[in-house]
Amino acid sequence: MSRRVAGLDIGSTATKCAVVEGGRLVQAVMLPSMPDMVAAAREALRQAGAEALPVVTTGYGRALHEPRLAQVSEITALAAGVGALRPEAATVVDIGGQDSKVVRVQGGKVLDFAMNDRCAAGTGRFLEVMSRVLNIPQDRFDEVSRPEVDPLPISSTCTVFAESEVVGLLSRREPPDRILKGVLTAVCSRVAALGRQVGVAAPVVATGGPARSMAVIRALSEALGMEVLPILPDPQGVTAFGAALICAQRAGA
Amino acid sequence: MRKLQHNAVLARTIRNQVLWTRLGSRLGLPVAWVTSGSPVELVLAAGFIPFYPENHAAICAAREMSQGLAEHTEGRGYSRDLCSYARVDLGAQWTGRTPLGRLVPPDLVLVSNNICGTVQNWFRLTAEHFRVPMFFLDTPFHDGPPTDGDVAYVREQLVAMAPEISRVGWRRITEDRLRKVTERSREALELWARVLETASRRPAPFTSFDAFVHMAPIVSMRGTRRCVAYYRGLLEELRRRADRGDSAIPEERARVVWDNIAIWPAHKQLKKLFERHRVALVSDTYTSAWTVEHLDPKDPFTGLAKAYTDILLIHGVAHRVEVLTRMIQRFGAQGFVLHSNRSCKRYSLGQYGVRQVVTARTGVPGVVIEADMADPRAVSMEHLEQRLVPFFESLGAGT
Ligand code: SF4
Numbered sequence: 001m002s003r004r005v006a007g008l009d010i011g012s013t014a015t016k017c018a019v020v021e022g023g024r025l026v027q028a029v030m031l032p033s034m035p036d037m038v039a040a041a042r043e044a045l046r047q048a049g050a051e052a053l054p055v056v057t058t059g060y061g062r063a064l065h066e067p068r069l070a071q072v073s074e075i076t077a078l079a080a081g082v083g084a085l086r087p088e089a090a091t092v093v094d095i096g097g098q099d100s101k102v103v104r105v106q107g108g109k110v111l112d113f114a115m116n117d118r119c120a121a122g123t124g125r126f127l128e129v130m131s132r133v134l135n136i137p138q139d140r141f142d143e144v145s146r147p148e149v150d151p152l153p154i155s156s157t158c159t160v161f162a163e164s165e166v167v168g169l170l171s172r173r174e175p176p177d178r179i180l181k182g183v184l185t186a187v188c189s190r191v192a193a194l195g196r197q198v199g200v201a202a203p204v205v206a207t208g209g210p211a212r213s214m215a216v217i218r219a220l221s222e223a224l225g226m227e228v229l230p231i232l233p234d235p236q237g238v239t240a241f242g243a244a245l246i247c248a249q250r251a252g253a
Numbered sequence: 254m255r256k257l258q259h260n261a262v263l264a265r266t267i268r269n270q271v272l273w274t275r276l277g278s279r280l281g282l283p284v285a286w287v288t289s290g291s292p293v294e295l296v297l298a299a300g301f302i303p304f305y306p307e308n309h310a311a312i313c314a315a316r317e318m319s320q321g322l323a324e325h326t327e328g329r330g331y332s333r334d335l336c337s338y339a340r341v342d343l344g345a346q347w348t349g350r351t352p353l354g355r356l357v358p359p360d361l362v363l364v365s366n367n368i369c370g371t372v373q374n375w376f377r378l379t380a381e382h383f384r385v386p387m388f389f390l391d392t393p394f395h396d397g398p399p400t401d402g403d404v405a406y407v408r409e410q411l412v413a414m415a416p417e418i419s420r421v422g423w424r425r426i427t428e429d430r431l432r433k434v435t436e437r438s439r440e441a442l443e444l445w446a447r448v449l450e451t452a453s454r455r456p457a458p459f460t461s462f463d464a465f466v467h468m469a470p471i472v473s474m475r476g477t478r479r480c481v482a483y484y485r486g487l488l489e490e491l492r493r494r495a496d497r498g499d500s501a502i503p504e505e506r507a508r509v510v511w512d513n514i515a516i517w518p519a520h521k522q523l524k525k526l527f528e529r530h531r532v533a534l535v536s537d538t539y540t541s542a543w544t545v546e547h548l549d550p551k552d553p554f555t556g557l558a559k560a561y562t563d564i565l566l567i568h569g570v571a572h573r574v575e576v577l578t579r580m581i582q583r584f585g586a587q588g589f590v591l592h593s594n595r596s597c598k599r600y601s602l603g604q605y606g607v608r609q610v611v612t613a614r615t616g617v618p619g620v621v622i623e624a625d626m627a628d629p630r631a632v633s634m635e636h637l638e639q640r641l642v643p644f645f646e647s648l649g650a651g652t
Contacts (some may be wrong), residue, residue, distance in 0.1 A: 071652065075643035100638070110647035112618050115640060197605060 007243025079240025083108020
């Protein structure tokens with residue numbers, strides 16, 4: 001008999017809850033984590049109707065929520081989620097709020113990974129800062145950064161320096177669409193450099209909030225020199241889904 | 254899981270060593286400040302009490318004093334990018350603050366660049382501060398084993414240095430005295446190597462976290478009888494543990510090896526993190542950095558010349574790959590952890606490449622963690638967990 005179980009991904013910016021039954025996603029919820037991660041976790045479970053279900057937690061705040069069946073790292077949960085959604089994937093590129101990761105996977109298991117967590121360059125945080133400076137909300141990236149736009153090179157990789165560089169470009173009245181394209185190229189080349197640490201093998205899939213944007217996917221494909229497939233419609237929920245699958249396994253559901 | 258009885262013995266041994274150093278210097282015995290890679294046997298043969306500033310800096314870090322001392326040195330204009338052992342120890346010299354109560358001033362300093370170039374400048378400042386002579390042993394860097402020319406070059410310096418060191422000490426360095434000291438060094442190193450070897454048993458009765466602290470006598474008391482006695486006792490205890498099946502980690506699920514110096518500011522937390530995930534750290538390149546076989550009581554000068562031109566940090570990265578590969582196989586490790594140590598460039602340079610090559614050779618994965626051996630401002634437990642936990646999980650270990 002299969003019963004329902006939950007996965008809870010308490011991230012630095014968003015908290016995600018997935019409910020799984022018989023290996024299939026039946027419910028997904030996403031909320032902002034701030035200002036109170038513990039409350040956000042509880043609320044996500046409530047909205048998903050998962051308060052009484054066994055839960056495996058993951059993400060930055062995974063130790064904050066009790067009771068739980070177990071806690072696992074985001075990387076392990078991410079690999080489990082990708083393994084179910086795209087079993088053929090060999091590499092996952094995850095652009096998160098505070099960190100980016102490149103994970104080599106096989107059948108839902110982690111083979112190797114590289115992670116950028118000490119510096120905002122190459123993370124969602126960088127995009128967030130640039131989106132503010134350029135005054136282009138992230139959900140409009142696709143509209144502005146069209147394939148035919150020619151990127152302006154952004155040479156600084158440091159977020160603080162790149163921000164000044166972008167301000168400088170704007171003050172020289174360079175077109176924002178070309179600057180944005182340059183910003184995306186810069187982020188993705190950082191991620192690609194990370195990927196070289198573990199070796200990127202095809203097929204490559206992308207997860208994390210920014211992977212929702214086709215402009216980001218295109219820039220990533222270019223930087224890696226191979227096709228990158230987004231996990232749609234919810235690239236941000238893959239980790240919570242993976243945690244729920246691990247929960248099902250451990251609960252014997 | 255049972256605590257090592259020798260933890261108490263270690264505490265006592267170190268305390269006695271500190272007292273002995275203080276007492277000896279008050280009685281007028283000469284003191285030599287030496288680097289971890291310098292031929293301490295020479296100064297021992299001349300009757301000096303050796304003192305290890307690197308060891309001292311590590312103690313400052315373990316006792317949470319390192320940040321203040323480093324900041325003092327930085328306040329004098331020294332860059333934060335310099336080795337934290339140097340910043341911490343110089344800070345202690347200049348402020349007089351030390352967890353040891355009081356520093357015993359040197360009568361000479363002895364340095365070799367076989368570990369890095371930093372020590373050369375650090376000890377020059379020390380010599381200037383205390384107005385004492387500095388003895389310097391230049392060792393050639395090599396990518397393969399040291400050549401006969403390398404050994405002859407180093408030997409010549411040792412022979413030339415001996416009478417000068419004798420002049421500052423209270424007795425002459427004779428071949429006979431040197432032979433005795435070398436014999437004791439060799440014996441202690443051999444015992445230490447056997448101590449480390451016990452971790453190859455399953456489950457491991459001892460981990461590198463234990464080795465990081467139990468290496469103190471081999472660093473700072475090498476060449477003495479007390480050092481030999483200490484390791485004889487430790488080895489006995491470990492053998493008993495191994496025979497009884499006492500493990501260092503409850504239900505050991507994975508075994509990994511380590512590259513680089515310990516992370517002193519997070520030593521305890523890291524040890525717990527490994528324990529919680531049932532991962533045994535079975536060996537490392539740091540505590541096994543010496544080679545025993547060279548020391549030769551029959552020809553002490555040549556033996557010393559060989560030994561001190563063949564320590565880990567004087568070799569290129571190809572050697573590191575060799576050492577790690579052998580270690581992984583010998584200890585049956587499923588993975589390896591490379592500590593990219595912000596302070597020690599000599600130790601950390603090339604680690605990303607080393608990681609790839611070692612994985613290709615052994616088939617086991619490695620992870621790079623970024624930290625610092627003594628500067629808590631460059632150590633983040635969160636970062637360490639973020640790297641290590643998924644790595645442990647991928648090895649089939651976890652909470
Ligand atoms: S830690 Fe590295 S840089 Fe510092 S003294 Fe030791 S070998 Fe030299």
